[in-house]
Amino acid sequence: MKDDNTIVVKAISYFFILLFLYxxxxxxxxxxxxxxxxxxxxxxxxxxxxxxxxVIIVEWFTSILLLIPILRRFGLYASLILxxxxxxxxxxxxxxxxxxxxxxxxxxxxxGWTEHLIxxxxxxxxxxxxxxxxxxxxxxxxxxxxxxxxFSSFLIVALFLSSEYVIKKENNFTRRFIKHxxxxxxxxxxxxxxxxxxxxxxxxxxxxxxxxxxxxxxxDSSLHKKEVLTVRIETAHPYKNIRQTVLGKNFxxxxxxxxxxxxxxxxxxxxxxISYKDAYFNDLKVIDSLNFAIRTQVRPSNxxxxxxxxxxxxxxxxxxxxxxxKQIDGLFDSDGSLSYDExxxxxxxxxxxxxxxxxxxxxxxxxxxxxxxxxxxxATVKTTQLSDGTYKMGAPAEKVNIRTLAFKDLLxxxxxxMGRHESRKAWRKSDVIDVYHIDTKTYVGSLYLFxxxxxxxxxxxxxxxxIYTLHGKQLGQHKITKALLKYFNSxxxxxx
Numbered sequence: 001m002k003d004d005n006t007i008v009v010k011a012i013s014y015f016f017i018l019l020f021l022y023x024x025x026x027x028x029x030x031x032x033x034x035x036x037x038x039x040x041x042x043x044x045x046x047x048x049x050x051x052x053x054x055v056i057i058v059e060w061f062t063s064i065l066l067l068i069p070i071l072r073r074f075g076l077y078a079s080l081i082l083x084x085x086x087x088x089x090x091x092x093x094x095x096x097x098x099x100x101x102x103x104x105x106x107x108x109x110x111x112g113w114t115e116h117l118i119x120x121x122x123x124x125x126x127x128x129x130x131x132x133x134x135x136x137x138x139x140x141x142x143x144x145x146x147x148x149x150x151f152s153s154f155l156i157v158a159l160f161l162s163s164e165y166v167i168k169k170e171n172n173f174t175r176r177f178i179k180h181x182x183x184x185x186x187x188x189x190x191x192x193x194x195x196x197x198x199x200x201x202x203x204x205x206x207x208x209x210x211x212x213x214x215x216x217x218x219x220d221s222s223l224h225k226k227e228v229l230t231v232r233i234e235t236a237h238p239y240k241n242i243r244q245t246v247l248g249k250n251f252x253x254x255x256x257x258x259x260x261x262x263x264x265x266x267x268x269x270x271x272x273x274i275s276y277k278d279a280y281f282n283d284l285k286v287i288d289s290l291n292f293a294i295r296t297q298v299r300p301s302n303x304x305x306x307x308x309x310x311x312x313x314x315x316x317x318x319x320x321x322x323x324x325x326k327q328i329d330g331l332f333d334s335d336g337s338l339s340y341d342e343x344x345x346x347x348x349x350x351x352x353x354x355x356x357x358x359x360x361x362x363x364x365x366x367x368x369x370x371x372x373x374x375x376x377x378x379a380t381v382k383t384t385q386l387s388d389g390t391y392k393m394g395a396p397a398e399k400v401n402i403r404t405l406a407f408k409d410l411l412x413x414x415x416x417x418m419g420r421h422e423s424r425k426a427w428r429k430s431d432v433i434d435v436y437h438i439d440t441k442t443y444v445g446s447l448y449l450f451x452x453x454x455x456x457x458x459x460x461x462x463x464x465x466x467i468y469t470l471h472g473k474q475l476g477q478h479k480i481t482k483a484l485l486k487y488f489n490s491x492x493x494x495x496x
Contacts, residue, residue: 009076012130013066016079019123020059027056058082073134077148080127084152087120092160095428124149173373175419175434178445181484182467187452188223188475195470197461199246205461205468206246206266207475213242216251218266221466223477232269233262247286247342256281256294263289279309279317285340285347287362293338293347303330306338306349308364320364323349332397333379341406344489346438348411350404353379353397357404357411359438370441373434374417376400407462409489410444411436414457431457437487444487452476 027034034052062082065075094113128145135141194210195217207217218227233242233253240257246266253271254261259280264271274289281294292309298319303326307319327333336351346367347360355377357370371377380398402414413434418427430448437444449457455472462468462480469476 009072009130009133012126013072013075015126016075016123017063017066020063020079020082024056024059024063027052073131076127076130076134077144080124080131080145080148081152083120083123083127084149085156087117087124088153088156090117090120092156173375173419175373175422175432175446176443178435178447178483180481181445181447182478182480184476185466185479186223186477188219188226188477190470190473190475193455193458193470193472195475196459197468197470198244198251200461200463200468201246201248201266202464205463206244206251208244213239213244214253216244216246216266219475221477223475229267229269231262231264231271233271234260234273243284245284245286247288250289252286254284256284256296261292275309275311275316278311279307281307281309283338285338287340287347291362293340293364295338295349297331301330304334306364318364323358323360323364323366327354327379336401337404339404339406339411341409341438343408344406344438346406348404348406348438350401350411350413351379352399352401355400357436359441368441370411370436370438372401372413372415372436373419373443374400374415376417403459405460405462406438407488409438410462410487411438412460412462414460415446433460435484435487439489447484449478 031052058078059082062075062078065071065078067075090113094117131145132141135144190207192209192211194212195207196210198206198208198216200206204218204220207219209215209217212230214231214233216229216231218229219225231251231253237255237258237260239255242253242255245252245254249266251264251266252261253264257280259275259277260273261275261284262271263274275292279294279296281296283295285293287293290311292311294307294309296305296307296319297303298305298321304324305319305321306323307317310316310318324330324334333353334351335353336349339348339350340346340362341348345362347362347364349358349360350372351357353376355372355374357372358366359368359370360366376398399416402416404414405412413436415432415434418424426448430450432446433449434446435444436442449460449467449469451457452471452474455474457469457471459470460467465480467478467480469478
C-alpha cells in the first residue's frame with residue numbers, strides 16, 4: 001500500500017513538473033505576446049511586468065521542489081496554491097468580466113475557457129490527493145490545505161476588487177428604464193450556440209451560423225417552423241470569415257479577407273458572384289443589391305476608414321477618409337459597428353470605446369452626431385506593436401458599446417457600462433439595451449434582456465412586433481409593448 005501511495009505521489013509530481021515546465025517554456029518562447037496578454041487582463045494589467053516574470057520563476061521553482069524528494073511536500077503545496085489561483089482567475093474572468101484575455105501558451109491555448117476551468121479544477125484535486133498522502137501530520141494537513149486554497153483565492157479576489165477596470169464600470173450617468181417595454185413570448189432551442197441574425201422579412205427571421213457559414217436557417221414568427229438551406233458558393237478561395245445578410249428577397253454571403261460578395265435568392269441554393277477583389281473589408285452593410293457600406297484599413301498606418309462599394313460605378317470603391325476621427329491610434333480607438341436603417345435609408349457608425357454615433361445618409365454623407373448617455377468621450381485604449389509588425393491591445397480598454405441595431409429611426413445599443421444606482425445583481429443576470437431616437441438625437445430609455453441559463457446576449461434583432469434574442473442555444477421572442485412601440489417612426493425617410 002505504501003508503494004502504491006508513493007507511485008501516486010510521484011506520478012502527480014511528475015505531471016506537475018511537465019505541466020509547469022511546458023507552460024513556462026511556452027511563455028518564454030512567446031514572451032512578448034505573453035506580456036501583452038497579461039496587460040490585457042482586467043485583473044493583472046497594472047502588474048503585467050512583474051507578473052510576467054514572477055509566474056515563470058515560480059513555475060520553475062515549483063518544478064525544482066517537486067523534483068527533489070525531500071522538498072516534494074513543499075512543491076505540492078506550491079502546486080496547490082498556483083493551480084487554485086489559476087482556477088479562481090479563470091472563474092472570475094468567465095463570470096464577472098466582459099473582457100476575456102488569454103495568457104496560456106502551447107496546446108493549452110487550444111482549450112476553451114470552460115474546458116480550461118475543468119482542467120484546472122482537476123489539477124487542484126490532484127494536488128490535494130498527493131498532499132493527503134505525503135502529509136504525515138494528520139491533525140494539521142486539512143488546515144494547511146484549506147489555508148493554501150483560501151490564501152490563493154483571497155489574493156486573486158483582492159486583485160479583482162482593486163482593479164481599475166471594474167471600478168470604471170460604474171459611470172456618472174443615470175438610466176431611465178422604460179416600464180414593461182417587452183413581454184417574453186416564446187423560445188426555441190437551437191442545435192448549437194454559434195447562430196447570429198442575418199435579417200428578417202414580414203413573416204420570417206433568418207439566422208446564419210459561424211460553424212456552418214453556408215447554411216441559412218429560416219424561422220417563422222410563431223417559432224414553430226424551421227427550414228435550413230445550404231447555399232452554394234465558389235470553393236476555390238481561402239475563406240476565413242464568411243458572413244451572411246438577408247435584405248428583401250435576397251441574401252448575401254461575403255468574406256472581406258478574400259474579398260468577395262455573393263448574391264442569392266431566398267429559397268434557392270445557387271448564388272452569383274457580384275464582387276471580387278474590389279475592396280478588402282472587415283465590416284459590411286448591404287444598402288441594396290449594388291451598393292454596400294464597408295469598413296476597411298489603409299496601409300501602412302492600419303487606420304480604420306469607411307467607404308462605399310458601388311458596383312455600378314467606375315471606380316467601384318469610394319473611400320471616406322474624413323468620417324472616422326482618430327483620437328489615439330486610429331485603429332482600436334476608431335473601432336465600432338456599422339448599422340443600416342433600411343426604412344429610413346440611413347447609415348450609422350457607433351464607436352465601441354467612446355460615446356459617439358455618426359449619423360449618415362445612404363450616400364455616406366455625415367448628417368449629424370449622436371452621443372450615448374455614458375460619459376466616456378475619449379477612448380481609453382493602449383496599443384502595443386509586436387516585433388512582427390502586428391498591433392495588440394496593450395491594456396484592457398473600457399468597452400462602451402457592444403453591438404448596435406438601427407430600425408425605424410431608433411437606435412438600439414447594447415451597453416457595457418453600469419449607470420448610477422443600478423443593481424450589480426441585475427447586471428449579473430441581464431444585459432442592458434439603451435434606445436435612442438435618431439432624428440431628434442435623444443435618449444428614449446433602456447430595457448433589460450434577462451439571460452437564459454446564465455448565457456450572455458450574443459445577438460439581437462428588432463422587427464415590427466418583436467425583439468428576437470440569442471442566449472447560448474436559446475432563441476427568444478419578446479413582444480414589443482405600446483410603451484416602446486410608440487417611439488417607432490412610420491418609416492418614411494426624411495429628405496436631406
